[in-house]
Amino acid sequence: MKSFNQLKKNLKLDFSGKKVVKIAILGDSATQFYSQCLRATGFDSGFDLQIFEADFNQIEYQVLTPDSELYKFQPEIVVIYQSSHKLLLKYNKIGEKERLSLSDDRISLLDRLVDSIESRLNSKIIYFNYTEIDDAVFGSFANKVESSFVFQLRKLNYQLNEFALQHPNFFVCDISSIQNQIRKDVFYQASIYVNTEMLISIDALPFVAKETMDIIEAFFGKIKKCLILDLDNTLWGGVIGDDGIESIQIGSLGIGKAFTEFQYWIKKLKERGIILAVCSKNTESVAKEPFEKHPDMVLKLDDIAVFVANWENKADNIRRIQSILNIGFDSMVFLDDNPAERCIVRENIPEITVPELPEDPADYLEYLYSLNLFETVSYSAQDGERTKQYQTEAKRIIEQDRFTNEDDFLKSLDMVSLVEPFNKFNEPRVAQLTQRSNQFNLRTVRYTDSDILRIANDNTFFSQTFTLEDKFGDNGLICIVLLKAEDQDTLFIDTWLMSCRVLKRGMENFTLNTIVKLAKEKGFRWLKGEYIPTPKNQMVRDHYLNLGFEAKYGFWFLDVDSYIEKECFISKK
Amino acid sequence: MERSQVLEEVNEIFKDILDNDEINLTDTSTADDVEEWDSLTHIQLVVAVEKHFDIRFKSKEIQSWNNVGEMINSITEKIQ
Numbered sequence: 001m002k003s004f005n006q007l008k009k010n011l012k013l014d015f016s017g018k019k020v021v022k023i024a025i026l027g028d029s030a031t032q033f034y035s036q037c038l039r040a041t042g043f044d045s046g047f048d049l050q051i052f053e054a055d056f057n058q059i060e061y062q063v064l065t066p067d068s069e070l071y072k073f074q075p076e077i078v079v080i081y082q083s084s085h086k087l088l089l090k091y092n093k094i095g096e097k098e099r100l101s102l103s104d105d106r107i108s109l110l111d112r113l114v115d116s117i118e119s120r121l122n123s124k125i126i127y128f129n130y131t132e133i134d135d136a137v138f139g140s141f142a143n144k145v146e147s148s149f150v151f152q153l154r155k156l157n158y159q160l161n162e163f164a165l166q167h168p169n170f171f172v173c174d175i176s177s178i179q180n181q182i183r184k185d186v187f188y189q190a191s192i193y194v195n196t197e198m199l200i201s202i203d204a205l206p207f208v209a210k211e212t213m214d215i216i217e218a219f220f221g222k223i224k225k226c227l228i229l230d231l232d233n234t235l236w237g238g239v240i241g242d243d244g245i246e247s248i249q250i251g252s253l254g255i256g257k258a259f260t261e262f263q264y265w266i267k268k269l270k271e272r273g274i275i276l277a278v279c280s281k282n283t284e285s286v287a288k289e290p291f292e293k294h295p296d297m298v299l300k301l302d303d304i305a306v307f308v309a310n311w312e313n314k315a316d317n318i319r320r321i322q323s324i325l326n327i328g329f330d331s332m333v334f335l336d337d338n339p340a341e342r343c344i345v346r347e348n349i350p351e352i353t354v355p356e357l358p359e360d361p362a363d364y365l366e367y368l369y370s371l372n373l374f375e376t377v378s379y380s381a382q383d384g385e386r387t388k389q390y391q392t393e394a395k396r397i398i399e400q401d402r403f404t405n406e407d408d409f410l411k412s413l414d415m416v417s418l419v420e421p422f423n424k425f426n427e428p429r430v431a432q433l434t435q436r437s438n439q440f441n442l443r444t445v446r447y448t449d450s451d452i453l454r455i456a457n458d459n460t461f462f463s464q465t466f467t468l469e470d471k472f473g474d475n476g477l478i479c480i481v482l483l484k485a486e487d488q489d490t491l492f493i494d495t496w497l498m499s500c501r502v503l504k505r506g507m508e509n510f511t512l513n514t515i516v517k518l519a520k521e522k523g524f525r526w527l528k529g530e531y532i533p534t535p536k537n538q539m540v541r542d543h544y545l546n547l548g549f550e551a552k553y554g555f556w557f558l559d560v561d562s563y564i565e566k567e568c569f570i571s572k573k
Numbered sequence: 574m575e576r577s578q579v580l581e582e583v584n585e586i587f588k589d590i591l592d593n594d595e596i597n598l599t600d601t602s603t604a605d606d607v608e609e610w611d612s613l614t615h616i617q618l619v620v621a622v623e624k625h626f627d628i629r630f631k632s633k634e635i636q637s638w639n640n641v642g643e644m645i646n647s648i649t650e651k652i653q
Contacts, residue, residue, distance in 0.1 A: 008592075
């Protein structure tokens with residue numbers, strides 16, 4: 001990781017062309033270095049963070065005063081850092097009874113702060129959790145004394161998580177975990193605190209800024225979606241082609257343990273929605289053998305969405321995986337024990353993330369934990385189904401080869417779609433799709449769970465979500481259209497996005513037929529569309545043109561009265 | 574280590590942290606002589622010097638120096 005000093009040099013570079021995001025930073029200790037470090041870290045991730053930094057120790061004033069600088073600034077993100085150190089100073093001064101409610105009181109203060117922000121801004125809140133301080137007044141016995149600082153601090157971190165569960169726009173930045181990782185004496189330097197009121201040491205700043213940045217990137221859809229794995233000496237010890245299935249190292253003995261535990265980690269990622277792919281220099285049947293027959297393998301063939309084993313160049317194989325999955329290289333991570341392979345992949349596909357795995361497989365996990373590669377800002381129970389969906393997609397591709405006529409193929413799929421407005425059941429998936437979709441996304445507006453709820457109750461909006469199911473399986477909710485009444489004649493298409501899994505299935509036609517029908521029913525004359533270009537949504541540049549919209553005043557218009565229903569092979573469920 | 578060598582190494586640290594190749598410190602240099610040297614960058618300098626010489630200054634020392642010479646004195650005391 002770059003040092004603070006190296007990062008600071010970014011501040012003199014040209015930020016033009018980077019994504020502008022307005023961020024407010026409020027702290028109960030000095031935050032100047034943190035602000036600089038965050039802006040500098042943002043530069044490396046393609047962001048121009050415009051930061052408003054409140055004067056020292058003004059959190060309550062800024063948040064609770066309606067016309068404060070905070071509200072004038074109108075940030076998209078508010079970062080709040082209330083430190084453990086200041087909490088301890090407060091604790092020192094109060095009596096036993098108040099000590100017992102230290103955590104509860106902090107949570108009720110937080111409740112007021114978050115309420116106030118949410119009533120005045122439509123912004124996301126990033127709140128630092130509390131790094132541990134053991135004031136050693138009770139020793140380990142503190143864990144049996146409810147009024148001890150240690151007890152209250154740990155309770156507070158737990159209550160913070162519960163608070164986060166209740167507030168969709170509130171996100172905890174886990175700096176407590178960073179302190180565990182880099183050690184307390186690195187995180188905090190008393191001499192610097194005494195002289196400056198700064199509680200995060202210069203060495204810890206890049207870690208804290210990165211953790212914050214990971215969350216910010218996830219807000220804007222920059223997340224990892226796929227993990228590509230080498231096999232020999234990455235998933236198991238030894239070389240399957242040479243050593244044979246009896247001799248590879250996996251299981252509960254010796255170094256085998258390390259690989260088993262590593263596989264459990266990968267399995268958890270898969271269950272939480274990360275797509276797994278294999279890219280190995282091997283004969284395919286040999287490479288698959290452990291997955292099928294080895295009793296200690298945690299990962300099974302079912303867990304792998306795309307399995308590529310051959311003797312070709314790995315960069316080419318990864319390109320093949322990418323074309324099947326249809327997601328950006330920048331959302332992929334490639335793990336390989338061989339430095340030469342890593343180097344080839346990195347040189348040929350610079351966007352992909354290729355961690356420098358440590359030489360000793362026993363160190364893989366701790367190293368990968370420290371990188372925090374898989375930050376996210378949403379999770380829904382269906383995420384675990386994703387691998388299955390990509391596997392069925394691979395089957396569809398094979399089926400398609402049997403047909404020479406595209407229409408015959410589409411007809412053979414028996415496609416049905418369930419069309420529904422936003423509701424409390426689909427809200428997490430809807431929010432997630434608005435955050436994840438980059439390619440088939442006309443305006444790339446991101447919404448959080450709470451935005452979706454707000455829109456669902458706003459009668460100037462009309463929302464439509466679409467699922468797509470066929471004889472191979474259910475793709476789930478894959479398309480969202482959000483319409484806003486601009487005037488009594490015009491419906492503006494605020495959002496039209498679709499998962500790339502269902503490209504070329506006629507879903508665009510079905511969607512348009514559906515929303516034209518809705519527009520007519522509600523008495524509108526025009527559908528008005530807009531394409532806002534991003535580096536990633538080239539594929540929909542001519543979307544409205546292709547669907548018969550006419551260009552006017554920089555927008556696209558469709559007269560719903562003269563619309564002729566488009567052909568498609570999807571029926572309404 | 575010779576005192577002059579300490580000064581030379583401190584000078585290099587100042588150049589790097591303050592991102593200014595023209596810095597030429599002497600014992601009598603003060604923050605007024607170096608444009609980028611303010612109370613904030615002072616902390617960065619202190620931490621960088623600590624790391625470079627593998628020493629820790631006392632909290633009191635950090636704001637006590639009247640010029641570079643006094644800072645060098647603190648360093649040489651610790652690395653002797």
